[in-house]
Amino acid sequence: MTTSALAPDSVRLLPGTYDRRRRVNRDYLVSLDERALVQNHRIEAGIGDQGWHLKPSVTPGVETGWGRHWGWETPGALLRGHFVGHWMSAAAREVAVTGDPVLRGKLSVVLDELQACQDAGEGWVFGIPRTFLRRLAEGREVWAPQYNIHKTFMGLVDVHRDLGDERALRIAHRAAGVLAEWARAFGREEFQALLEVETGGMLEVWADLLEATGDDDLYRDLLDRYDHRSLFDGLLAGEDMLTNMHANTTIPEVLGAARAFEVTGEERWRRIVEAYWDWAVARRGTFCTGGQTSGEIWTPPFSFAARRGAKTQEHCAVYNMIRLADVLYRWTGDASYLDYIEANLVNGILAQQHPGTGMVSYFLPLQSGARKEWGSPTEDFWCCHGTLVQAHTRHASLAVYADAEAVTIAQYIPVRADIDTPSGALAVEVRTLDDALYVGPDANAGPGGSTHRPHALRVSVVIESAPTVSGRVRMRVPAWTVGDVDVRSEAAAVHRDRFIEIDHPGGRTEVELGFGFELRTVPLPDEPATVAFVEGGVVLAGLVDRETPLVGDVCDPTTLLAADDERQWSQWLTRYRSVGRSAGIRFVPLNEVVDERFAVYFPVVTPA
Template sequence: MRHRALPPGDVRLERGVFDDRRELNRRYLGSLTVENLLQNHFVEAGIGDQSWHLRIGEGPGPHDGRDRHWGWETPGGQLRGHFMGHWLSGAAREVAVTGDAALAATLQSVLAGLERCQRENGGQWIWAIPPRFLDRLAAGLEIWAPQYTMHKVLMGLVDVHTDLGDERALRLALAASEWIDDWSSRFATDHFQRMLDVETGGMLEVWADLLAITGDERYARLLQRYRRAEFFDALVAGRDVLTNAHANTTIPEVLGAARAWEVTGDPVWRQAVEAYWKSAVTDRGTFCTGGQTSGEIWTPPFEFAARRGAKTQEHCTVHNMIPLADVMFRWTGEIEHLEYVERNLHNGILAQQHPTTGMVAYFLPLAGGARKHWGTPTDDFWCCRGTLVQAHTRHSSLAFYSAEDGALVVAQFIPATAELTLDGNPVTVTTALGATAARVRPDANAGPVGSRHRPRHWAASVTITSPQPVTVRVRVPAWVDGPATVEVAGSRTQHGPGFVDVHHQGGTTVVGLTLPTALRTESIPDEPGTVAFLDGPVVLAGLVDHERTLVGDPAHPERLLVPDDERQWAQWLPGYRTLGQRRALRFVPLHDVRDEPYSVYFPLEPDESVAQDPASR
């Protein structure tokens, strides 16, 4: 393996948009009460507030959802209890990274509640759904993914153990897993394989994690039992089994295959992962945002024009593809996987969280004049609400990697500090952007003094502190417009996209980076006359209530958009406005759009066609 992730406690975020969004998420995680998180588990176990039972089935109604959890968590819902696992996973990572004492106390109370439920249910069953849901699954009757729901709780318990070393969480997961092992062993292989066609979430990943933790052969058996042969074999054979298939059924399965290879070393698992990446990304392409789904299903390869709608880009798929890109980078060291992560972080994870309320948008519409539809705190416990509370606890884990040659890799321009030991040597590395970087490099044009107009570059700095020599490897992104400048101790060098090694000799080294940017357009592959506008890795959204045609040359976006409202006190602001169009239109980063209607893609017409037929606009 070429790179390793750093332990969660070794990296913390510094001030910036990613830490702001993490804080919004932390507040939401902490706002949910133990009683409400456990409501369905208590109902299933026959314990808890008896007055609650009288209100089952009423729905939010006059309660307005504030006193209990509704939506997919409504008692009686077939996925009830799924959010518990996401909450456990998100809370564990937040505590591991920040040491949040209040959230840690809530987490322990939730574990105590789950422990009680498992005891009341006979010592194994821990879930908020009843075992009879699995009887329906086995009989081929209609039921909504019980194993998906069960996986979420197992995932959360395993993550609590992995991130915090919590032995109680592990005991709960092991006892619950015994029930699944006993149940699943009753079926003939062909019968169980058919049952796996109903979404199982990341069961494979849990079995691989538990195999790594315990070494128990039970989990090796479960890995093989839960390998959906028809899917994996077709994938490795090179067949397109993704087009028009439900995306978030298969991404967790492949993440499980990745973990299975890391734990067992069996090449059959790695072959499946590499084939999936090739089919899902390399041979399929993406929207300008980095997303690849519409209506929760995979788009046809490089055919996206007809798939722009109100339900483009499901948040779950974005969240789950980022860890897959992380896997591919750790295995191969290829920089393209970091570029994929960056694009999806800015235009998926950030864009699908409300910048003020912290709520999630299940989908990111790409139809002209669409609006994001935000969930509410206690009504909309969609799957994407679950992945949201995990996603914003994991930004720090994507900022740095440890390379096999001993270097520390600065993978993303996320303001963060890593404090770790490399070869027995204490190392601290801090990355900064914009005005923060300008304090290190006064000429970075990001503070009160600098260019007359918005600088056409990202200013960044990397500060390295260590008593002994260490190599820090910095990514120069593919979106740079011309050579990037790297400055160390007054010496400047220029570099194209790729990695730049900085050889720190001891003490403190400050590395200044200037990453030139330019507006650029990206067209839809099967509709080249329709383009999106990007500034660095950031997709720009035009604030408009219907699809609009613009006039101009896609090769010269700087003639179409110019900076707008560019300065506020010591800040450069990121907006644009159109130039030379019949009606003015303003553009902002997609991740800053809240409730306004917007468009991302715009048909472009050359000037001469409009001159001949002005009405066409």
């Protein structure tokens, strides 16, 4: 049975790390001037700056103009106008979950502006000129106009899907007619050549709009035209279509294939998605972080040693592969996809957001001694800047799923979910008892708790409903779990297929879970004497400014690292130091590194 994600307004983050990151992201979304967001759409529509004024730039130390957006959003830049789509998508989800009145008001202004631009542009509602499509067809340099166009479509579709806004759907549907007229001017084979230049998620948008409008004539034709046969047919033939290819060109295309399957039911689309995952992950492997790519391209299968640099793990690829894993989990119920999501949330999405400013690190460098390079609020607007603001509005949606048979707790993120089950309404609250700001009964040693930092993730799950409403709840057992799961509950628990299952009889059911973890070494596949250190699902970073060998047993992390600085007031801290060296190296979670130089992989020398 297919598992479903919950509606955005059915699940909400509770206080904890993920909610703090969401709040930082929300504050950034609110800080942006809504008219600056559409500056390029207005310019393209010939409206310009009439009747409105931008606020002065507030970026510290930067004097670039009166509230304009710069970087990739600079008027005249080839990718100008892409970011507002990401912003709309993020704002819509935040409003759907929290009801945020400020963002709702700003979103309404953005839609007003886009509608005015579309009216002035006779259907064209994008931040680049139509001539960019002509340049694309002529083979002239133009970067990726369809990728750019997709972002505005994406934002409009997400506003409609998350908020039920019919105006957003009307704008998108009208714009689709303009794109269809352009696409139909080419023969089928001729148009296939245009798909070799990055199209973003255009295929996904056509599937979304087919579902939303029911316009078969328009959107089935567009699905057929955007069926990228050179990529998809190669995948179906069992060929490696990815090595040394730009990763985030193809991931959105395969997400489009996934939506095409969900909307049309045609099995070929599903087989494309499954083949892509097989080549992208199963046959390729990942870095210890769960991420992939170097310089934005797929590495060769299990060949990572020569691909560690300053530009590994592009944020866009991390975000979109999480989306793909979510799709495949919903189709299959296979917990391995949830493990993949967890690794990339902890060591990608959290690790690539500045915890104070909310800004993104485009890449997560795995070159020893590198630093994360953070974007700025208004001077960069990279592609990863866009996926950043979306990612931090969607944590709750990855935490809990439901189907007719059970509610599944997929990620141990503090949330409250209100679910309509076949037998009635049921509420689930998930709390992690070892969050950085809460120690619980281990506030003291001895009878009050552990003497040293507990080596288990402890989770509380509370299920509540009317006395007559029962239901089954499934809780994922993470792949990194060591030993038996500690389950404390009056309800009988069954361990089945990587999940702990309980039957909630109605009323209130409390469950406490303990997932044991240990420090382990994770070697590079093609350089097994070079390892990373991972505790549970958390990758550790050594604070060093160069590649630094360690001395010990590559298979026994206790010969290499020892616990360090484990306690602060009422908090347990994840901290280690190297042993067996004259100068120690301190290790902290990779997602806590901000401006320090660091290394993730360390060569290990066996002692004489």
